[in-house]
Amino acid sequence: MNEKSCLVTGAASGIGRATALLLARSGARVTAADVNGPGVEALCTELTAEGCEVTAVTADVADPQANRAMVRAAVEAYGRLDVAVANAGVLPLSDVRETSPEDWDRVMAVDGRGMFLTCKYAIEAMTGQPRPGGALVCVSSISGVAGQARQAAYGPAKFVASGLTKHLAVEWAAHGIRVNAVAPGTIRTERVLALKDEPGGPEYLEEITGAHPMGRLGEPEEVARVIAFLASDAASFVTGVILPVDGGYLAR
Numbered sequence: 648m649n650e651k652s653c654l655v656t657g658a659a660s661g662i663g664r665a666t667a668l669l670l671a672r673s674g675a676r677v678t679a680a681d682v683n684g685p686g687v688e689a690l691c692t693e694l695t696a697e698g699c700e701v702t703a704v705t706a707d708v709a710d711p712q713a714n715r716a717m718v719r720a721a722v723e724a725y726g727r728l729d730v731a732v733a734n735a736g737v738l739p740l741s742d743v744r745e746t747s748p749e750d751w752d753r754v755m756a757v758d759g760r761g762m763f764l765t766c767k768y769a770i771e772a773m774t775g776q777p778r779p780g781g782a783l784v785c786v787s788s789i790s791g792v793a794g795q796a797r798q799a800a801y802g803p804a805k806f807v808a809s810g811l812t813k814h815l816a817v818e819w820a821a822h823g824i825r826v827n828a829v830a831p832g833t834i835r836t837e838r839v840l841a842l843k844d845e846p847g848g849p850e851y852l853e854e855i856t857g858a859h860p861m862g863r864l865g866e867p868e869e870v871a872r873v874i875a876f877l878a879s880d881a882a883s884f885v886t887g888v889i890l891p892v893d894g895g896y897l898a899r
């Protein structure tokens with residue numbers, strides 16, 4: 648990742664934070680963005696103390712102006728954009744009867760439109776720069792590949808991430824831009840660990856853990872390593888792939 652300019656959205660927590668840490672410690676110049684400003688500031692303070700090159704940006708990815716400004720901030724900080732990891736998302740658990748039209752709109756705004764906007768502005772930057780090209784990694788989910796209960800809005804939003812990956816990969820391959828996704832199984836992030844305090848959460852966690860053939864949940868770092876691979880030149884002939892990182896969940 649030496650000196651590549653990498654943008655990571657949703658970097659204050661979970662998979663995004665683990666990815667920003669790994670990329671920065673691998674020599675990348677990282678723009679860490681999140682709606683949680685103090686969260687990305689704290690991450691950047693930690694990484695700067697280690698001698699890494701990092702910039703914190705506070706942005707709501709669902710807002711087109713903020714999303715565009717976030718991508719511009721990465722280009723301004725490091726002169727170009729080589730990698731964008733579109734990771735920011737909200738993860739509500741609800742069945743279709745419990746999901747209001749407003750719930751649907753909020754999930755689609757962040758997980759659907761937010762991902763679209765990050766891809767759009769990143770591709771605009773990557774095509775418009777000297778030595779055009781780059782790599783996008785979208786964070787989809789097992790829920791963006793297969794159906795699951797209680798994901799009436801979240802699951803369809805993750806299919807948007809998978810769909811963007813396939814379509815944009817084909818659209819931009821000839822321009823030197825690779826677009827791939829990871830499809831994590833259930834990962835022990837702050838959001839998932841908080842489920843144990845929600846109604847039905849403990850039962851869900853027990854059931855979903857058992858549905859992973861490896862018999863455990865994943866760690867954020869296990870997803871970050873696969874994101875870093877897809878973002879790196881080691882994956883130079885890989886595009887349009889939705890790579891499960893799921894302990895065998897989708898193999899069943």
Ligand code: NAD
Pocket residue numbers: 656657658659660661662663680681682683686706707708709734735736737738757761786787788789830831832833834835836837838839
């Ligand atoms: P998390 O809640 O720990 O982290 C998500 C981060 O995104 C937070 O820092 C949050 O502040 C940020 N965010 C939320 N809305 C935002 C917005 N509008 N603009 C900018 N930032 C925003 O969650 P996580 O588990 O690390 O999830 C990260 C991604 O991984 C999501 O896209 C999620 O769908 C996906 N994913 C997670 C799991 C899992 O089991 N944890 C499984 C599959 C996919």
